[in-house]
Amino acid sequence: MVVKTFLHCNQEILEWCWASDHEMMHSPYWASCYLIDGLLIDSGAPGGVNDLRNFVRSLGNQKIGACVLTHTHEDHAGGAYMLNYEFSVPIYASEKAIPILKAGYTYPEYRQVAWGKEGVLPVAAELLPNSISSMSGRYTFHVLPIPGHAPDQIALIEKHREWAFVSDGIQVKYKRIFGSSSSIPEDISLIYRSIQEISRFTEKMTNLKIFIPGGKIFGRDLIDHKLQEIWNLRFEVHEFITQGFSVDEIVVKIFGEQDIFDSLTNGKLSKKNLIISLIEWIK
Numbered sequence: 524m525v526v527k528t529f530l531h532c533n534q535e536i537l538e539w540c541w542a543s544d545h546e547m548m549h550s551p552y553w554a555s556c557y558l559i560d561g562l563l564i565d566s567g568a569p570g571g572v573n574d575l576r577n578f579v580r581s582l583g584n585q586k587i588g589a590c591v592l593t594h595t596h597e598d599h600a601g602g603a604y605m606l607n608y609e610f611s612v613p614i615y616a617s618e619k620a621i622p623i624l625k626a627g628y629t630y631p632e633y634r635q636v637a638w639g640k641e642g643v644l645p646v647a648a649e650l651l652p653n654s655i656s657s658m659s660g661r662y663t664f665h666v667l668p669i670p671g672h673a674p675d676q677i678a679l680i681e682k683h684r685e686w687a688f689v690s691d692g693i694q695v696k697y698k699r700i701f702g703s704s705s706s707i708p709e710d711i712s713l714i715y716r717s718i719q720e721i722s723r724f725t726e727k728m729t730n731l732k733i734f735i736p737g738g739k740i741f742g743r744d745l746i747d748h749k750l751q752e753i754w755n756l757r758f759e760v761h762e763f764i765t766q767g768f769s770v771d772e773i774v775v776k777i778f779g780e781q782d783i784f785d786s787l788t789n790g791k792l793s794k795k796n797l798i799i800s801l802i803e804w805i806k
């Protein structure tokens with residue numbers, strides 16, 4: 524396993540990152556947790572629970588007062604049970620996330636390669652209010668629903684510091700998504716609208732910092748770039764549809780042939796799913 528930590532914003536934010544070192548992982552897929560004044564954002568992947576436990580122990584007297592889950596995908600909710608059961612950390616999540624967390628779940632083998640085989644253990648999460656403060660009250664995070672990547676997903680935005688923790692709500696590049704045959708289907712039109720909502724909510728933040736897993740921080744220009752990128756894809760797909768091209772032909776014209784993700788996931792995560800979602804949006 525690979526573990527890294529980063530300090531951001533004059534050491535106000537501690538980011539703990541975990542990735543699998545499975546031989547099939549040619550490059551790390553990072554799961555990140557952010558600790559800000561006793562408030563932990565996300566809980567990592569099931570495969571990283573032992574490393575997360577060691578991280579929490581290493582904090583010593585620096586108590587984690589609460590953990591907020593941005594959504595229930597395994598790379599964000601995998602350590603929630605351990606935090607709650609072993610360290611008595613209350614877990615907060617959106618209304619749509621609570622029944623998923625209460626039930627727990629397993630996931631397919633191709634996702635186990637990246638996030639571990641253990642599954643997400645059931646945990647009783649508390650309803651996340653419209654805003655939540657850190658332990659000392661120094662920071663207050665507004666809760667912004669951003670569905671699309673996941674129906675239960677939220678972003679946490681600290682207005683005064685101009686921080687936006689969006690987890691997977693904004694991707695660095697839109698090339699493939701999970702399709703309807705997957706247990707975690709994505710909707711590109713909802714993703715676009717959620718990024719628009721982030722843009723509206725943060726429009727007066729001239730020094731906005733957007734946090735994405737893996738030690739990555741972006742400015743607000745990322746929002747404009749992603750909106751333009753998705754809109755351009757929508758336009759391209761519309762043009763090819765009107766010219767009579769099939770879905771498979773459009774995939775090749777825009778992205779080239781399908782890649783290893785298509786075969787490894789049996790088509791559940793693919794470029795084709797992105798094209799299909801764009802076509803549904805156009806309709």
